[in-house]
Amino acid sequence: MSEPKTQGYLDMELLRFSTAGSVDDGKSTLIGRLLYDSKSIFEDQLQAVKEASKRLSGSDEVNLALLTDGLRAEREQGITIDVAYRYFATPKRKFIIADTPGHIEYTRNMVTGASNADVAIILIDARNGIIEQSKRHSYVASLLQIPYVIVAINKMDLVDYSEAVFNKIKEEYNKIDKKLNLKNIIFVPMSALDGDNVVEKSKNMPWYNGPTLLELLESLPVRKNENELPARFSVQYVIRPYSDEFHDYRGYAGRISGGVLRVGDAITVLPSKTKSRIVAIDEGQKSLSEAFTPQSVTIRLADNIDISRGDLLVKTTETQPMVNANISALICWLNHRPLNVGGKYIIRHGTDEIRGIIKEVHYKVNINTLENIKDDKTIKMNDIAHVSMKTMKPLKYDSYSQNSVTGSLVIIDEYTFETVGAGMIVADIEDMSFNI
Amino acid sequence: MSNSKLTHLKELESESIYVLREVAAQFERPALLFSGGKDSIVMAYLAYKAFYPAAIPFPFVHIDTGHNFEETITYRDKLIQKLGAKLIVGSVEDSIAQGRAVEEKGFNASRNKLQTVTLLDTLEKYKFDAALGGARRDEEKARAKERFFSHRDEFGQWNPKNQRPELWNLFNGKKQMGEHFRVFPISNWTEMDVWQYILQENIPLPSLYYTHEREVFERDGIIYAALPAISRRETEKIEIRRVRCRTIGDITCTGLTLSTADSLEDIIEEIASSRITERGGRADDKRSEAAMEDRKKEGYF
Numbered sequence: 001m002s003e004p005k006t007q008g009y010l011d012m013e014l015l016r017f018s019t020a021g022s023v024d025d026g027k028s029t030l031i032g033r034l035l036y037d038s039k040s041i042f043e044d045q046l047q048a049v050k051e052a053s054k055r056l057s058g059s060d061e062v063n064l065a066l067l068t069d070g071l072r073a074e075r076e077q078g079i080t081i082d083v084a085y086r087y088f089a090t091p092k093r094k095f096i097i098a099d100t101p102g103h104i105e106y107t108r109n110m111v112t113g114a115s116n117a118d119v120a121i122i123l124i125d126a127r128n129g130i131i132e133q134s135k136r137h138s139y140v141a142s143l144l145q146i147p148y149v150i151v152a153i154n155k156m157d158l159v160d161y162s163e164a165v166f167n168k169i170k171e172e173y174n175k176i177d178k179k180l181n182l183k184n185i186i187f188v189p190m191s192a193l194d195g196d197n198v199v200e201k202s203k204n205m206p207w208y209n210g211p212t213l214l215e216l217l218e219s220l221p222v223r224k225n226e227n228e229l230p231a232r233f234s235v236q237y238v239i240r241p242y243s244d245e246f247h248d249y250r251g252y253a254g255r256i257s258g259g260v261l262r263v264g265d266a267i268t269v270l271p272s273k274t275k276s277r278i279v280a281i282d283e284g285q286k287s288l289s290e291a292f293t294p295q296s297v298t299i300r301l302a303d304n305i306d307i308s309r310g311d312l313l314v315k316t317t318e319t320q321p322m323v324n325a326n327i328s329a330l331i332c333w334l335n336h337r338p339l340n341v342g343g344k345y346i347i348r349h350g351t352d353e354i355r356g357i358i359k360e361v362h363y364k365v366n367i368n369t370l371e372n373i374k375d376d377k378t379i380k381m382n383d384i385a386h387v388s389m390k391t392m393k394p395l396k397y398d399s400y401s402q403n404s405v406t407g408s409l410v411i412i413d414e415y416t417f418e419t420v421g422a423g424m425i426v427a428d429i430e431d432m433s434f435n436i
Numbered sequence: 437m438s439n440s441k442l443t444h445l446k447e448l449e450s451e452s453i454y455v456l457r458e459v460a461a462q463f464e465r466p467a468l469l470f471s472g473g474k475d476s477i478v479m480a481y482l483a484y485k486a487f488y489p490a491a492i493p494f495p496f497v498h499i500d501t502g503h504n505f506e507e508t509i510t511y512r513d514k515l516i517q518k519l520g521a522k523l524i525v526g527s528v529e530d531s532i533a534q535g536r537a538v539e540e541k542g543f544n545a546s547r548n549k550l551q552t553v554t555l556l557d558t559l560e561k562y563k564f565d566a567a568l569g570g571a572r573r574d575e576e577k578a579r580a581k582e583r584f585f586s587h588r589d590e591f592g593q594w595n596p597k598n599q600r601p602e603l604w605n606l607f608n609g610k611k612q613m614g615e616h617f618r619v620f621p622i623s624n625w626t627e628m629d630v631w632q633y634i635l636q637e638n639i640p641l642p643s644l645y646y647t648h649e650r651e652v653f654e655r656d657g658i659i660y661a662a663l664p665a666i667s668r669r670e671t672e673k674i675e676i677r678r679v680r681c682r683t684i685g686d687i688t689c690t691g692l693t694l695s696t697a698d699s700l701e702d703i704i705e706e707i708a709s710s711r712i713t714e715r716g717g718r719a720d721d722k723r724s725e726a727a728m729e730d731r732k733k734e735g736y737f
Binding site: 010011012013014082083084085086087089093094096108109111112115116222236237239240241242243245246249253254255257282283284285292294295296298309334346348349351404405408409410412417418419422 | 441442443444445446447448449450451453454457458460461484485486487488489490491573574580581599600601602603604605606608610611612623624626628629632635636
């Protein structure tokens with residue numbers, strides 16, 4: 001068995017992708033296939049799965065789905081209750097899979113799993129074509145503005161590897177996309193069970209000249225353009241050593257969430273609008289001349305100004321973020337207790353934590369039909385809605401479509417402290433990028 | 437622009453440092469659980485980097501089963517001194533002496549499970565509200581669903597069905613009185629990432645990770661160190677072999693690997709071609725298929 005020599009690859013890129021679909025679509029088989037063909041499954045794991053397959057079904061057939069069903073509670077009930085993370089590497093890249101279940105009640109898991117994804121894989125059973133669930137998954141991908149969507153049309157072996165079936169589904173999907181405005185859609189016909197077009201090119205579908213799934217995952221760009229965005233730096237923590245050696249050291253620690261910062265840059269601190277200049281960018285004991293998204297660094301400024309956690313540093317010469325206490329956002333509700341319109345919540349945004357009120361629900365989205373509902377405004381778990389909020393202090397934000405870090409927030413219940421909602425900020429109610 | 441794309445190691449490091457700083461900012465009394473294994477060593481270096489030039493703003497907590505390899509303890513004390521950190525030791529032996537925990541009997545007796553009692557007692561004694569751990573999601577299937585910020589109830593228990601959703605980079609560490617969090621900054625690292633990072637950053641490791649000659653014996657296909665902490669059956673013969681540790685736990689649950697790897701490059705090569713997971717040699721996971729899930733629910737690391 002030839003193994004990838006990993007030693008030489010200290011400088012690979014990391015790609016995060018999400019998968020959504022039910023067991024019936026062959027999602028677990030697909031993941032099992034990716035892990036297996038990239039040699040990321042070890043013998044003891046395979047042995048454990050063989051034993052479990054035998055115990056559960058009494059057959060000698062290895063059920064690859066068991067590789068991805070983690071908890072005993074899930075295996076007993078034959079369901080997946082939560083997002084699971086899987087890891088594999090090829091000599092070209094490292095991958096993190098956020099594997100989410102596709103049941104109707106788990107929109108919240110799909111949103112969670114997809115929130116950091118560069119690519120979303122949507123599985124469609126070639127025999128069934130586009131079903132409600134495919135629309136739901138596609139809607140979530142569009143809501144989170146995932147840069148690339150791979151529509152994996154699976155089980156081609158069961159439709160005689162028919163190009164006509166593939167084209168028909170493709171056409172149907174493009175019709176839905178007119179409502180969704182997905183950024184980039186790529187269609188791949190495959191059979192995960194036999195491995196056709198997963199890692200190896202299919203011999204059964206000579207009519208398909210495109211890349212295999214793995215070739216796509218190895219080549220699609222990772223977080224495109226993030227360094228071209230206006231620079232954003234939320235202060236996480238103020239570093240003050242108070243030691244003899246570093247007596248006057250005052251550094252602002254945080255993670256760059258857009259753009260590039262360089263020593264010498266003129267910066268503005270928000271919300272105070274105080275101005276200063278970067279004199280040093282520290283990373284541990286090293287000093288850098290510039291730092292990129294999403295690097296964690298410590299910034300030192302020319303002036304001693306009052307800056308604390310939650311403040312935002314931006315470049316004075318670049319496009320400024322919004323500073324406003326009236327926020328318009330699309331939210332996904334994550335909790336079994338419905339949204340309380342007029343109720344107070346804690347809003348976590350960047351490194352800020354501010355109290356706020358959800359003032360109004362404008363509409364709710366029926367993600368099965370992709371239609372807006374305006375007459376029923378009760379927001380329950382897994383619902384997606386467009387709301388207006390008002391925060392006690394202004395937030396410093398960009399719209400989610402411009403910057404997913406400074407444009408996202410979570411809503412926390414004031415009493416239980418649970419995370420009850422996830423929000424994507426829209427510039428204003430009329431922002432068309434979200435309207436369907 | 438020289439290299440505007442971060443490498444996977446840089447990106448993982450950056451994510452972990454972000455999480456460590458969130459913990460320092462969001463909690464009143466965090467602590468870093470330090471076992472002396474490579475994952476907690478990487479955590480210690482990341483913490484040093486995250487707050488430099490200030491001191492690491494939380495103490496290290498070592499739950500000592502009393503069955504540790506001597507090398508682990510020597511290494512631990514040296515590292516603590518080098519990083520200028522504060523160390524708190526929770527002793528399983530004390531928990532046993534106080535009647536808080538009962539020693540297992542028999543040849544496979546281990547204090548692994550008893551650690552949970554000592555851990556929870558130590559967290560309680562010092563009123564820690566967040567315990568940082570070096571667990572990784574690729575290690576074990578129950579861990580694949582773990583959050584960065586893992587909520588524990590007042591009994592220290594993990595309820596997999598009631599974890600808070602985690603989106604983007606927004607971590608919610610708010611809690612009721614008595615509740616606390618386990619936080620796992622290196623959740624997204626794989627075993628290979630950890631080794632590559634150790635190589636890249638030139639981090640010194642306990643000698644146990646490199647090949648050495650040692651008296652060992654074999655039980656159920658796993659090679660153990662022949663040391664007084666494990667009672668041996670008469671049929672289990674002592675041999676001298678060239679071995680190294682792929683993971684380090686306490687003596688009773690650490691399986692050794694036959695290996696001649698004496699450099700980080702060799703170790704990485706060996707892991708790249710290994711067909712067994714690193715926990716494949718961990719006796720604590722072999723107890724049942726859901727051994728980790730069960731221990732986590734009780735409040736294990």
